[in-house]
Amino acid sequence: MAAPHPRYVLDPVALTGAVTALVSCLALPLAQLRSSRLALAGEPHRALEAGPFGVAAVALALAAVAVALVGRPALRRLLAQLDATALAVALAWAFGAAVTRLAAQAPPIARVSPGVGFWVALAGAAALAFAGRDAAPASRPWRSLALGAVALAGFAAAAAYGGLAQVSIGREYAVRSDVFWQLAAQHLALAGAGLAGGVLIGVPLGIAATRRPRLRALALGVTGILETVPSLALLGLLIAPLAALAAAYPSLEAAGVGGIGPAPALIALVTYALLPVVRGTYVALDSVDFALVDAGRGMGMSRVQLFARVELPLALPLVIEGVRVAAVLLIGITTVTAFVGEGGFGALIFQGVGQNAPDLILLGALPVIVLAVVADYGLRAVASLATPRGVGAA
Amino acid sequence: MIELQELTRRYADKTAVDRLSLEVRDGETCVLIGPSGCGKTTTLRMINRLLEPTSGRVLIGGVDAATIDPVELRRGLGYAIQSVGLFPHLTVRDNIATVPRLLGWDDARIGERAEELLALVRLEPAAYLGKYPRQLSGGEAQRVGVARALAADPPVLLMDEPFGAVDPLTRERLQIEFARIQRELHKTVVFVTHDVDEAIRLADRIAVMRDGRLLQYDTPENVLDHPADKFVHDFMGADRALKRLVRVRVTDVLEPAPRIRPGEPVSSAEPPVTDGRMFVYVVDAEDRLAGWVDGREMAAGRSVEEATTRVDRAVAAVPGDATLKEALSAMLGLGFRHIAVIDAEGRLLGEVGFDAIDRVLASGDARRAGEGA
Secondary structure, X not given: OOOOOOOOOOOHHHHHHHHHHHHHHHHOOOEEEEOOOOOOOOEEEOHHHXXXXXXXXXXXXXXXXXXXXXXXXXXXXXXXXXXXXXXXXXXXXXXXXXXXXXXXXXXXXXXXXXOHHHHHHHHHHHHHHHHOOOOOOOOOOHHHHHHHHHHHHHHHHHHHHXXXXXXXXXXXXXXXXXXXXXXXXXXXXXXXXXHHHHHHHHHHHHHHHHHOHHHHHHHHHHHHHHHHOOHHHHHHHHHHHHHHHHHHOHHHHHOOOOOOOHHHHHHHHHHHHHHXXXXXXXXXXXXXXXXXXXXXXXXXXXXXXXXXXXXXXXXXXXXXXXXXXXXXXXXXXXXXXXXXXXXXOHHHHHHHHHHOOHHHHHHHHHHHXXXXXXXXXXXXXXXXXXXXXXXXXX | OEEEEEEEEEOOOOEEEEEEEEEEOOOOEEEEEOOOOOOHHHHHHHHOOOOOOOEEEEEEOOEEHHHOOHHHHHHOEEEEEOOOOOOOOOOHHHHHOHXXXXXXXXXXXXXXXXXXXXXXXXXXXXXXXXXXXXXOOHHHHHHHHHHHHHOOOOOEEEEEOOOOOOOHHHHHHHHHHHHHHHHHHOOEEEEEEOOHHHHHHHOOEEEEEEOOEEEEEEOHHHHHHOOOOHHHHHHHOOOHHHHHHHHOEHHHHOEOOOEEOOOOOHHHOEOOOOOXXXXXXXXXXXXXXXXXXXXXXXXXXOXXXXXXXXXXXXXXXXXXXXXXXXXXXXXXXXXXXXXXEEOOOOEEEEEEEHHHHHHHHHHHHHHHHHHHO
């Protein structure tokens, strides 16, 4: 007899994602027509009413259920990711079609916005894509990256040609397109500067922590405590001392230091970047097998040579992991620094909350999510590139 | 020559090494042995200054190691450790190149040396140079570890249980190979182990340690036959007589083996068969062992071809560098009182009989008995 057939194992994540997508496509509203930008509830509009793309979305969701039940894991993962990508793009285009149709019938003040079904179906597709990622932890995430790019392109195309621009959030964007890109640049600059500061301070601190036990306890302890301070509270705490500093030293004030503005925002961001970076660096270096360090020293490597030729190459992927966590964290926290007058996309969210305009909040929140996901995947890819051959997955 | 003078290493709560003095002559292998915690590894690590002695001195070639920059010192002392410590992100070639790179060798010379060393440890260079450590078996990794320690041709090798992490069979194979390499290279070796058989097989002198003190420092024969105290006696084990067999090579007690070629009558065997001899080796035109024939069958009138038992040389013979222990083990495995000894090409060198083993065992008994009288 041939080798025993591998036992069939159900993938609960894939199945849950697929069923969620199917149910929400069929039963929940894909889009809703609201009487104005401030109205919260609206008239529902289902996927099947959205023309060929809506039908395609339902069909793909149905296919997803079948895919989730495929027995061969490798095949199931591949099909799951392909189906999830196609489903996401179909949803975007179906939604765009719904928007075009609804907007044509309604007065200009009315807004079309995504319904619960759209978001839940997208979440289902995301779960399906997640279940379909490669099983090996250190494997290179090229397939996920490529399909993610395809999905983004599908959304962008829907925005350009498929009526997505007519959606409420698109109309919020249309009136603020200049500000939007300024805020995008500011968001990236703030998060980037915070991350750079965190890396410049955190990596040497992490390295030093592996060399001196007492410093290790101090560095990990203090950054750990700082991490638990809520970001809004930290910004609030910084106002008084920085304002006092600026008052005492006019040169500092001239340089932009003050209770509000970029100074407290940057200090907060660097602070939050520290823990993941310090801990990542420390853990990375600490996890280098002592036998390797011993062998290197025993063969006559100087400390610098040992660090550069053995410790650093082996630790680098984990160091980058720490930087990745910090980057995702900072992209989120930068939003909060709108509280002290900076904050990039956070400014849109604060405005949206102030005006009670849900679409404006989304206009601020969605790019933050996209940025975080892009940073996450990008740095994962960098980490796997930095993994030496002979160490990572075969 | 390595000379340890009153070497001591104290920690807050214990003395790891206590006034240890010994001399390792050039080209000799000194094995430090003892139960765990006896200070053997600490002693080794003081030689290349991975640990600094609390007091006492290490002289290498007459120079106090404390006066040499530790990094420079270590580059001149080969170092191999139990967990091998091969760098996982570097290929076999680059691992071997570690010390040569530190010494600034050019790439061509490094490549040449890496190939030479892999051949020395019996790994096919073309197949292994580009491999990563995780693609190696335990035994292969240990071989590469030895090759790496030898890379810059240091006169001294420091080895801390370098064959510790492999199965007993592989381990014995590695010991035999290392003994062969050492016969070629004549390094001055300080070797740490807790395995008595390993010590007896490899050592020119064994240093038995306990609780940081040197109990006995002598040749394996003397440590086996004249243990300094009860601890050494017990530590070397109850089968001390058998362990002596590891010290004798089959070539040292080789006897001529009667042989014939297909087509020849048994009476033509060279050297001639004497009374009581049951079988004769059959060799081919190049003198390679092909099998044997039972003398009684020949007497019954069958031809050599008909009566020959063809054999697998790997099972039915031992190589010339085997020890009497391996010869005995092969004899017991085959159920014979003789075992053929062949060279690398399979040519019959001679044979070793049970009598020779008996004599070696008896000589140890005689020495002990003589001492008792």
